[in-house]
Amino acid sequence: MPKPKLSVLKFEGAQELLSTIAGDYAVEITKIWERKGKMITDEEIAKKMKLKVTEARTILNRLHYRGISCYHKTKNTKTGWYSYTWEIKTKRVLELLLEKYSERLEKLEVKRNFEQNYAMFTCKKQCDYIPFEIAVEYLFKCPECGATLEAVDNKKRIKNIEKEMELLKGQSETIKKTQ
Ligand SMILES: [Zn+2]
Numbered sequence: 543m544p545k546p547k548l549s550v551l552k553f554e555g556a557q558e559l560l561s562t563i564a565g566d567y568a569v570e571i572t573k574i575w576e577r578k579g580k581m582i583t584d585e586e587i588a589k590k591m592k593l594k595v596t597e598a599r600t601i602l603n604r605l606h607y608r609g610i611s612c613y614h615k616t617k618n619t620k621t622g623w624y625s626y627t628w629e630i631k632t633k634r635v636l637e638l639l640l641e642k643y644s645e646r647l648e649k650l651e652v653k654r655n656f657e658q659n660y661a662m663f664t665c666k667k668q669c670d671y672i673p674f675e676i677a678v679e680y681l682f683k684c685p686e687c688g689a690t691l692e693a694v695d696n697k698k699r700i701k702n703i704e705k706e707m708e709l710l711k712g713q714s715e716t717i718k719k720t721q
Contacts, residue, residue, distance in 0.1 A: 548720065549576055550632045553639055554713050560635065564604035567591060571601060575630035581614065583627050602628055609634050636717045643710045650710075654703045657696045665689040 550556050551572060560568040574590055575582065588598035605611035613626045663677040664670065665684035672680070672691060682691040 548716075549573075550635045550639075551576075553636070553717065554709060555642060556635060556639055559638060559642060560605075560610075563608050563610065564601045567593070567597075567601050568605060571598075571605070572630050572632070572635070575628075576632070581627040581629055583625055584613075585625075587628065599626075605630070608638070610638075633721065636721065640714060640717055643714050647707060647710050650703050650707050654700055654707070657700050657703065662694045662696070663691040664694055665691055 551560075551569060557569045560572060570591055571587060574587060584598050584602060585595055587593075587602070588595045591598065602611050602613070606613070609631065611628055611630050613628045615624050615626055617624055661674050662671045663674065663682065664672065665687055666689055667684075667687055669684050669686035671694065677691045680691065683689070684691055
């Protein structure tokens with residue numbers, strides 16, 4: 543099992559994703575896993591994190607539910623006890639991240655298109671923000687103060703949306719290259 547070159551935790555939203563799924567400790571477990579790079583028992587994880595074994599297992603089980611962790615069960619022939627060694631599927635984390643990115647990208651695209659297609663209008667005093675269709679009805683005079691309604695400059699907002707879109711696209715490309 544080769545060690546991953548780039549930590550999954552470096553990707554935009556990765557830590558948030560893990561925390562949402564299994565709590566903040568999930569990030570720490572992933573760190574431990576990436577450092578170690580091979581199967582690790584839940585006892586060892588618990589010890590490293592100063593948690594009870596049951597607590598560590600709860601986190602691992604939550605990750606397992608989303609396909610992020612998997613375990614191997616081995617029976618100790620002398621004691622009859624089972625021991626569990628775990629693996630964190632960083633590929634799965636990246637897969638979930640890609641899904642998240644594309645959802646976010648879709649939303650941003652809708653938002654950007656809205657900003658591009660629906661100009662808002664306001665007067666100097668900014669009494670109110672009025673969409674184009676309504677501004678036409680008011681003959682571009684503010685219904686409150688009578689001043690001229692002018693298009694709100696939303697270039698900056700569009701630029702910020704596009705910046706975020708670029709970032710997500712870039713991260714998606716990097717993930718796709720690592721797979
Ligand atoms: Zn006004």
